[in-house]
Amino acid sequence: MTATRVLVLNSGSSSVKYQLLDMRDSARLAVGLVERIGESTSRLVHTPLAGDGERREHTGAIADHSAALKAVADELARDGLGLDSPELAAIGHRVVHGGLRFTEPTVITDEVLAEIERLVPVAPLHNPANITGIRTAQALRPDLPQIAVFDTAFHTTMPEPAARYAIDVKTADAHRIRRYGFHGTSHAYVSRTTAALLGKDPSEVNVIVLHLGNGASASAVRGGRCVDTSMGLTPLEGLVMGTRSGDIDPAVTFHLMRVAGMSADDVDVLLNKKSGLVGLCGDNDMREIRRRVDAGDERAALAFDIYVHRLKKYIGAYCAVLGRVDAIAFTAGVGENAAPVREAAIAGLEGLGPVVDAELNAVRSGEARLISPASARVAVAVVPTDEELEIARQSYELVKNMVNA
Known part of the structure; x- marks a missing residue:
């Protein structure tokens, strides 16, 4: 070709x-x-x-x-x-x-x-x-x-217990309601690159991928296949994000409609565009939030702590889902650049295996790298995502196979 x-x-x-x-x-x-x-x-x-x-x-x-x-x-x-x-x-x-x-x-x-x-x-x-x-x-x-x-393709390997919501099956099937997941090209690229960092084939490695940008999602990847992910029917579910709430009691929607007189569209805008970090402290730029935290701003500190708390919950949950975890990989704008987020997310989880080396974590680099000591039972990695390269790679492989068929 x-x-x-x-x-x-x-x-x-x-x-x-x-x-x-x-x-x-x-x-x-x-x-x-x-x-x-x-x-x-x-x-x-x-x-x-x-x-x-x-x-x-x-x-x-x-x-x-x-x-x-x-x-x-x-x-x-x-x-x-x-x-x-x-x-x-x-x-x-x-x-x-x-x-x-x-x-x-x-x-x-x-x-x-x-x-x-x-x-x-x-x-x-x-x-x-x-x-x-x-x-x-x-x-x-x-x-x-x-x-x-x-974006959803990588997550189609999720088993039914992970993909199904516990609602009436006929209603769910009639309206395609299930967990699809997003950021799939990023999760695919990062999980494969993390395996390479460990010197192993993706089929041999279990990885928790944390894609932390303005939109954020986590995935549990067993042997190169996604078995769970934090986003669901839409990109609203899961982690705290820049302007999205992430996980929330569904009854909050009914409560706001009944008590606050909000319409469905009003609630949609609230949860997708006026929540998350911006709703908690008025900023959705993690750099500015950290500046405010360091300056003693209590609202920013609370927003940061809520963000990290949700991250820890998903890391712990996916350790349970996978059973054995070989690596935790941080990626996307916040994951690649915010050392305090990485440090705080792993702090206290040492009993599960991951450890962050403070000096390695502080290094700024555009290269995929480990930030955990060699002795850690679970490696911690920073992997710059490359969704465009992943799209190009998948497209080229498909066309090459068509030509050679």
């Missing part, structure tokens, strides 16, 4: 993030972002990483996703990396929700696209934007394999 490049697209409601990678050595050739699509203040930032190209930025109205992707294609062409290149093997699309049907990367056909559309009710904020990006890319390169890589 001579074509080795993959363009990865992550289409949001008003943005497109993209990366072009060469899968011979996983090198990034270009990265970029188009934001505020549909506004007069649209902005495109393009950075070529091969050769001597310099970062370029453009502002001005970009009407829709079609115009955005055409602008991206023009920028790539300026660097000799155009979408018409015979070296382009596929376009890989991040799709947030694949339900139970899509358990692996999938070539996008009309039937596949129709199924992604049928899943819009369980992913109303994400799947419509993903669909728009797919259709736009198909129009630009109808001859090229378009591959969907699903």
Whole structure:
């Protein structure tokens, strides 16, 4: 197979993030972002990483996703990396929700696209934007394999006791209510990279992955397969997040509707956008929260403690689920950069095996690394996530297998 490049697209409601990678050595050739699509203040930032190209930025109205992707294609062409290149093997699309049907990367056909559309009710904020990006890319390169890589796919290996909610089965099945999980490409990448850090095959390793960004999720991975994860039907369940509450008594919703006169939409906004860290202390940036904690701010300290308490609960629960844990891996913006979070989350869990070395934990690095002493029964790792590389890898492997079949 001579074509080795993959363009990865992550289409949001008003943005497109993209990366072009060469899968011979996983090198990034270009990265970029188009934001505020549909506004007069649209902005495109393009950075070529091969050769001597310099970062370029453009502002001005970009009407829709079609115009955005055409602008991206023009920028790539300026660097000799155009979408018409015979070296382009596929376009890989991040799709947030694949339900139970899509358990692996999938070539996008009309039937596949129709199924992604049928899943819009369980992913109303994400799947419509993903669909728009797919259709736009198909129009630009109808001859090229378009591959969907699903956030939920890695979690489809969860056994039924972990995936089912304890509600009426007929109602649940009729409305596709179950735990799906998200951040799957990150959990897949990080669990596999953690196994490599330990010098083992993923099939030999049990890992707890903590993806801690503005959105946050935990997963229990046994032998390379997810057996439990913290997010559920939607990304609201689980850990305390930047603006999301995470786990909460469902009756809080009924109480607010009855006593506070809030509508379902009001509660939705409260729990998704006005809760979590921002609801507790007014900030959702962990750096600012830690600055406030160090300055003696009691609200920030309480928010930090609640955040860490929830983390500890999930670590302990997943130790029980897995039975044997070989490593705990921190990833994403907070997990990779907030040493105090890592230290606090592991503190007091030494009886379960994990230990953090203070000096190793304090080191800032963009490399995957262990921050536990060699004597620890359970290793603790920091693994920078790379969802774009994971999407590119899965897309390329699928196309290569198709060619060789």
